[in-house]
Amino acid sequence: xAFDNIWEKEEQQALTKRLQREYPAWQRRRRMGRRAVAAVxxxxxxxxxxxxxxxxxxxxxxxxxxxxxxxxxxHWAEEAGRILTIQTI
Amino acid sequence: xxxxxxxxxxxxxxxxxxxKEAPTDGDRxxxxxxxxxxxxxxxxxxxxxxxxxxVDVVLLVADDSAAWQGLKExxxxxxxxxxxxxxxxxxxxxxxxxxxxxxxxxxxxxxxDRTVALYRVESAAQFDALRDYQLDRIECNK
Numbered sequence: 001x002a003f004d005n006i007w008e009k010e011e012q013q014a015l016t017k018r019l020q021r022e023y024p025a026w027q028r029r030r031r032m033g034r035r036a037v038a039a040v041x042x043x044x045x046x047x048x049x050x051x052x053x054x055x056x057x058x059x060x061x062x063x064x065x066x067x068x069x070x071x072x073x074x075h076w077a078e079e080a081g082r083i084l085t086i087q088t089i
Numbered sequence: 090x091x092x093x094x095x096x097x098x099x100x101x102x103x104x105x106x107x108x109k110e111a112p113t114d115g116d117r118x119x120x121x122x123x124x125x126x127x128x129x130x131x132x133x134x135x136x137x138x139x140x141x142x143x144v145d146v147v148l149l150v151a152d153d154s155a156a157w158q159g160l161k162e163x164x165x166x167x168x169x170x171x172x173x174x175x176x177x178x179x180x181x182x183x184x185x186x187x188x189x190x191x192x193x194x195x196x197x198x199x200x201x202d203r204t205v206a207l208y209r210v211e212s213a214a215q216f217d218a219l220r221d222y223q224l225d226r227i228e229c230n231k
Contacts, residue, residue, distance in 0.1 A: 060136065060137045061133050061136045062135030063133075063134045064131060064132065064134070065119060065131065065132045065134075066129070066130065067122075067123040067124075067125075067128075067129065067130045068129050076131040076133050077133050077136060079131070079204070079206070080133045080136045080146040080206060080208075081136070081222070083148075083199055083202070084197070084206070084208075084219065084222055084223050085223060086172050086199055087172065
Protein backbone atom coordinates (compact mmCIF):
# COMPACT_ATOMS: atom_id res chain seq x y z
CA UNK A 1 0.00 0.00 0.00
CA ALA A 2 2.78 2.34 1.00
CA PHE A 3 4.62 1.41 -2.16
CA ASP A 4 1.56 2.29 -4.24
CA ASN A 5 1.32 5.68 -2.58
CA ILE A 6 4.95 6.47 -3.33
CA TRP A 7 4.55 5.40 -6.92
CA GLU A 8 1.44 7.61 -7.32
CA LYS A 9 3.26 10.51 -5.75
CA GLU A 10 6.18 10.16 -8.14
CA GLU A 11 3.84 9.93 -11.08
CA GLN A 12 2.00 12.99 -9.89
CA GLN A 13 5.22 14.92 -9.56
CA ALA A 14 6.39 13.83 -13.03
CA LEU A 15 3.08 14.91 -14.48
CA THR A 16 3.26 18.25 -12.77
CA LYS A 17 6.81 18.83 -14.00
CA ARG A 18 5.77 17.89 -17.55
CA LEU A 19 2.82 20.26 -17.38
CA GLN A 20 5.02 23.08 -16.09
CA ARG A 21 7.46 22.44 -18.90
CA GLU A 22 5.01 22.00 -21.75
CA TYR A 23 2.07 24.17 -20.82
CA PRO A 24 3.63 27.57 -21.79
CA ALA A 25 4.55 26.21 -25.23
CA TRP A 26 1.09 24.78 -25.71
CA GLN A 27 -0.44 28.04 -24.55
CA ARG A 28 1.75 29.97 -26.99
CA ARG A 29 0.72 27.72 -29.88
CA ARG A 30 -2.90 28.17 -28.93
CA ARG A 31 -2.52 31.95 -28.82
CA MET A 32 -0.82 31.97 -32.21
CA GLY A 33 -3.56 29.79 -33.65
CA ARG A 34 -6.18 32.19 -32.38
CA ARG A 35 -4.31 35.13 -33.87
CA ALA A 36 -4.03 33.34 -37.21
CA VAL A 37 -7.77 32.62 -37.27
CA ALA A 38 -8.51 36.24 -36.36
CA ALA A 39 -6.17 37.51 -39.12
CA VAL A 40 -7.81 35.26 -41.72
CA UNK A 41 -11.25 36.44 -40.59
CA UNK A 42 -10.21 40.10 -40.83
CA UNK A 43 -8.73 39.59 -44.31
CA UNK A 44 -11.87 37.76 -45.43
CA UNK A 45 -14.23 40.41 -44.11
CA UNK A 46 -12.12 43.21 -45.61
CA UNK A 47 -11.93 41.40 -48.95
CA UNK A 48 -15.66 40.78 -49.12
CA UNK A 49 -16.36 44.40 -48.12
CA UNK A 50 -14.05 45.77 -50.83
CA UNK A 51 -15.52 43.37 -53.40
CA UNK A 52 -19.08 44.38 -52.52
CA UNK A 53 -18.19 48.06 -52.45
CA UNK A 54 -16.57 47.90 -55.87
CA UNK A 55 -19.63 46.24 -57.40
CA UNK A 56 -22.09 48.50 -55.64
CA UNK A 57 -20.68 51.63 -57.30
CA UNK A 58 -23.25 52.78 -59.84
CA UNK A 59 -21.18 52.64 -63.00
CA UNK A 60 -24.00 52.75 -65.54
CA UNK A 61 -23.03 49.39 -67.03
CA UNK A 62 -22.32 45.80 -66.01
CA UNK A 63 -19.17 45.03 -67.98
CA UNK A 64 -17.25 46.08 -71.06
CA UNK A 65 -15.21 44.13 -73.59
CA UNK A 66 -13.06 45.70 -76.28
CA UNK A 67 -10.76 44.23 -78.92
CA UNK A 68 -8.22 46.98 -78.20
CA UNK A 69 -7.05 48.63 -75.03
CA UNK A 70 -7.15 52.17 -76.42
CA UNK A 71 -9.67 53.54 -73.91
CA UNK A 72 -10.85 52.58 -70.42
CA UNK A 73 -14.12 50.68 -70.09
CA UNK A 74 -15.99 53.78 -68.94
CA HIS A 75 -15.24 55.47 -72.27
CA TRP A 76 -17.29 52.90 -74.15
CA ALA A 77 -20.20 53.21 -71.75
CA GLU A 78 -20.10 56.98 -72.26
CA GLU A 79 -20.02 56.44 -76.01
CA ALA A 80 -23.06 54.16 -75.81
CA GLY A 81 -24.95 56.96 -74.07
CA ARG A 82 -23.54 59.80 -76.16
CA ILE A 83 -24.47 58.25 -79.48
CA LEU A 84 -28.05 57.85 -78.28
CA THR A 85 -28.23 61.59 -77.71
CA ILE A 86 -27.23 62.44 -81.25
CA GLN A 87 -30.34 63.51 -83.03
CA THR A 88 -31.45 61.32 -85.91
CA ILE A 89 -32.49 62.94 -89.18
CA UNK B 90 -8.91 11.44 -48.10
CA UNK B 91 -7.51 11.44 -51.63
CA UNK B 92 -10.73 10.01 -52.94
CA UNK B 93 -12.68 12.76 -51.21
CA UNK B 94 -10.46 15.43 -52.83
CA UNK B 95 -10.92 13.86 -56.28
CA UNK B 96 -14.69 13.78 -55.82
CA UNK B 97 -14.75 17.40 -54.60
CA UNK B 98 -12.62 18.57 -57.54
CA UNK B 99 -14.81 16.67 -60.01
CA UNK B 100 -17.94 18.22 -58.51
CA UNK B 101 -16.38 21.69 -58.70
CA UNK B 102 -15.44 21.17 -62.38
CA UNK B 103 -18.94 19.93 -63.13
CA UNK B 104 -20.52 22.91 -61.37
CA UNK B 105 -18.26 25.32 -63.30
CA UNK B 106 -19.16 23.67 -66.60
CA UNK B 107 -22.88 23.83 -65.80
CA UNK B 108 -22.83 27.48 -64.76
CA LYS B 109 -20.95 28.67 -67.87
CA GLU B 110 -23.11 31.27 -69.55
CA ALA B 111 -24.29 30.76 -73.09
CA PRO B 112 -23.04 33.44 -75.52
CA THR B 113 -25.47 36.30 -75.95
CA ASP B 114 -26.44 38.02 -79.21
CA GLY B 115 -24.03 40.79 -78.23
CA ASP B 116 -21.20 38.27 -77.75
CA ARG B 117 -21.83 36.75 -81.17
CA UNK B 118 -21.87 40.14 -82.88
CA UNK B 119 -18.81 41.28 -80.94
CA UNK B 120 -16.82 38.18 -81.94
CA UNK B 121 -17.90 38.54 -85.55
CA UNK B 122 -16.10 41.89 -85.79
CA UNK B 123 -13.50 41.66 -83.00
CA UNK B 124 -10.82 40.11 -85.21
CA UNK B 125 -11.07 42.91 -87.78
CA UNK B 126 -7.94 45.04 -87.78
CA UNK B 127 -9.62 48.09 -89.30
CA UNK B 128 -12.31 48.27 -86.60
CA UNK B 129 -12.33 49.00 -82.90
CA UNK B 130 -15.08 46.86 -81.44
CA UNK B 131 -16.50 47.28 -77.96
CA UNK B 132 -19.33 45.59 -76.17
CA UNK B 133 -21.06 47.23 -73.21
CA UNK B 134 -23.09 44.68 -71.30
CA UNK B 135 -26.05 45.92 -69.29
CA UNK B 136 -25.87 49.59 -70.21
CA UNK B 137 -28.26 51.32 -67.80
CA UNK B 138 -30.96 53.27 -69.60
CA UNK B 139 -33.11 53.71 -66.53
CA UNK B 140 -33.16 52.45 -62.94
CA UNK B 141 -34.25 48.94 -63.87
CA UNK B 142 -33.82 48.86 -67.65
CA UNK B 143 -30.59 47.77 -69.27
CA VAL B 144 -29.53 46.97 -72.82
CA ASP B 145 -26.47 45.34 -74.34
CA VAL B 146 -24.63 47.63 -76.73
CA VAL B 147 -22.06 46.82 -79.42
CA LEU B 148 -19.99 49.68 -80.83
CA LEU B 149 -18.13 49.44 -84.12
CA VAL B 150 -15.67 52.25 -84.76
CA ALA B 151 -13.95 52.43 -88.15
CA ASP B 152 -10.31 53.46 -87.87
CA ASP B 153 -10.17 55.27 -91.20
CA SER B 154 -12.42 56.32 -94.06
CA ALA B 155 -11.70 53.16 -96.05
CA ALA B 156 -12.81 51.00 -93.13
CA TRP B 157 -15.89 53.21 -92.68
CA GLN B 158 -16.76 52.82 -96.34
CA GLY B 159 -16.45 49.05 -96.00
CA LEU B 160 -18.60 49.00 -92.87
CA LYS B 161 -21.23 51.17 -94.59
CA GLU B 162 -21.42 48.74 -97.47
CA UNK B 163 -21.68 45.77 -95.11
CA UNK B 164 -24.51 47.36 -93.19
CA UNK B 165 -26.14 48.80 -96.32
CA UNK B 166 -25.89 52.42 -95.17
CA UNK B 167 -26.58 54.67 -98.13
CA UNK B 168 -26.49 58.08 -96.47
CA UNK B 169 -23.30 60.13 -96.39
CA UNK B 170 -23.78 62.45 -93.43
CA UNK B 171 -25.56 62.92 -90.12
CA UNK B 172 -27.06 59.93 -88.33
CA UNK B 173 -28.78 56.95 -89.85
CA UNK B 174 -30.97 54.80 -87.66
CA UNK B 175 -32.92 51.60 -88.22
CA UNK B 176 -34.14 48.43 -86.57
CA UNK B 177 -31.94 45.54 -87.64
CA UNK B 178 -32.33 41.77 -87.53
CA UNK B 179 -30.70 40.18 -84.48
CA UNK B 180 -28.55 37.82 -86.60
CA UNK B 181 -27.99 40.13 -89.55
CA UNK B 182 -28.13 43.78 -88.44
CA UNK B 183 -27.96 45.04 -92.02
CA UNK B 184 -31.41 43.59 -92.67
CA UNK B 185 -34.13 46.08 -91.72
CA UNK B 186 -36.96 44.59 -89.66
CA UNK B 187 -40.20 45.71 -88.05
CA UNK B 188 -40.48 46.58 -84.39
CA UNK B 189 -42.52 43.45 -83.75
CA UNK B 190 -39.63 41.17 -84.77
CA UNK B 191 -37.97 41.20 -81.35
CA UNK B 192 -35.26 40.68 -80.27
CA UNK B 193 -33.62 43.12 -82.65
CA UNK B 194 -30.85 45.67 -82.89
CA UNK B 195 -31.62 49.37 -82.77
CA UNK B 196 -28.79 50.54 -84.98
CA UNK B 197 -27.41 54.08 -85.10
CA UNK B 198 -24.69 54.97 -87.58
CA UNK B 199 -22.93 58.28 -86.97
CA UNK B 200 -21.00 59.45 -90.03
CA UNK B 201 -18.98 62.15 -88.26
CA ASP B 202 -17.65 59.64 -85.70
CA ARG B 203 -17.41 56.75 -88.18
CA THR B 204 -19.24 54.77 -85.51
CA VAL B 205 -22.10 52.31 -85.54
CA ALA B 206 -23.85 51.62 -82.24
CA LEU B 207 -26.15 48.62 -81.94
CA TYR B 208 -28.54 48.44 -78.97
CA ARG B 209 -30.14 45.06 -78.35
CA VAL B 210 -33.85 45.49 -77.71
CA GLU B 211 -36.41 42.84 -76.88
CA SER B 212 -39.05 44.42 -74.67
CA ALA B 213 -41.39 47.37 -74.79
CA ALA B 214 -39.74 48.69 -71.64
CA GLN B 215 -36.39 48.80 -73.43
CA PHE B 216 -37.92 50.57 -76.43
CA ASP B 217 -39.50 53.14 -74.13
CA ALA B 218 -36.33 53.57 -72.08
CA LEU B 219 -34.24 54.08 -75.23
CA ARG B 220 -36.66 56.75 -76.44
CA ASP B 221 -36.86 58.45 -73.04
CA TYR B 222 -33.08 58.38 -72.61
CA GLN B 223 -32.69 60.00 -76.00
CA LEU B 224 -35.36 62.63 -75.36
CA ASP B 225 -34.13 63.45 -71.85
CA ARG B 226 -30.54 63.96 -72.91
CA ILE B 227 -31.47 65.95 -76.01
CA GLU B 228 -33.63 68.22 -73.81
CA CYS B 229 -30.75 68.59 -71.34
CA ASN B 230 -28.30 69.49 -74.08
CA LYS B 231 -30.48 72.26 -75.50
